[in-house]
Each structure stands twice: as C-alpha cells, then as structure tokens.
Amino acid sequence: MLRLREKNLTQHASRIREYHVKKQSKTEEMTFEAAFAQLEEIVGKLEVGDLPLDDALALFEQGQKLAAFCGTKLDAAELRVQKLSASGALEPFELNEDR
Numbered sequence: 001m002l003r004l005r006e007k008n009l010t011q012h013a014s015r016i017r018e019y020h021v022k023k024q025s026k027t028e029e030m031t032f033e034a035a036f037a038q039l040e041e042i043v044g045k046l047e048v049g050d051l052p053l054d055d056a057l058a059l060f061e062q063g064q065k066l067a068a069f070c071g072t073k074l075d076a077a078e079l080r081v082q083k084l085s086a087s088g089a090l091e092p093f094e095l096n097e098d099r
Contacts, residue, residue, distance in 0.1 A: 032073040039066040 030038075042063040046056060 028069075030069070032070060032077075035066050035069050035073070039063055039070065042066070 042059050045051065046059055046063070051059065
C-alpha cells in the first residue's frame with residue numbers, strides 16, 4: 001500500500017513539474033485573465049495541503065510570479081485610465097462625451 005502511494009505521489013510530482021515548466025515559459029505571453037485563473041488554480045492546490053514539500057514550494061514560487069505579473073498588469077491598466085493633471089497629481093480619467 002505504501003509503495004502504491006509513493007508511486008502515485010511520484011507521478012503527481014512529475015505532472016506538477018511539467019505543468020510549471022510549460023506555464024513558467026508562457027507567463028509573459030499571458031493575458032491578465034489567464035494568469036489570474038492559473039493563480040486561483042495554484043491557490044486551490046496549495047489549500048488542499050496534500051502536496052509534497054518540494055511541489056508545494058514550486059507551486060508557491062509560480063504563484064508569486066503570477067501574482068507579480070497580475071499586479072503589473074493591473075498597475076498598467078490603472079495608469080491607462082488616469083491622466084496627469086497640470087499640477088502633476090494623478091486624476092481619474094473622465095470620458096469626454098462631447099466627442
């Protein structure tokens with residue numbers, strides 16, 4: 001029974017590593033929505049708490065990268081909807097409906 005569990009854990013760990021290699025190389029090409037969905041998936045897996053330590057750490061690292069990516073995308077989006085006022089303070093962008 002223990003051997004079967006070890007085999008299952010080994011297979012699971014292998015799938016997680018493959019998943020990370022594929023996802024890590026494509027992060028820069030992702031949309032915010034895809035990165036956020038992947039981050040939610042990682043959080044769900046970590047919350048279950050049944051992963052070996054190395055796999056949990058690998059997921060955590062990937063989650064940190066995705067969180068940073070999402071943060072950068074959100075910051076860029078916020079800057080796109082703000083404008084710099086004459087005084088130098090950032091103000092919310094207001095759509096001119098006269099156009």
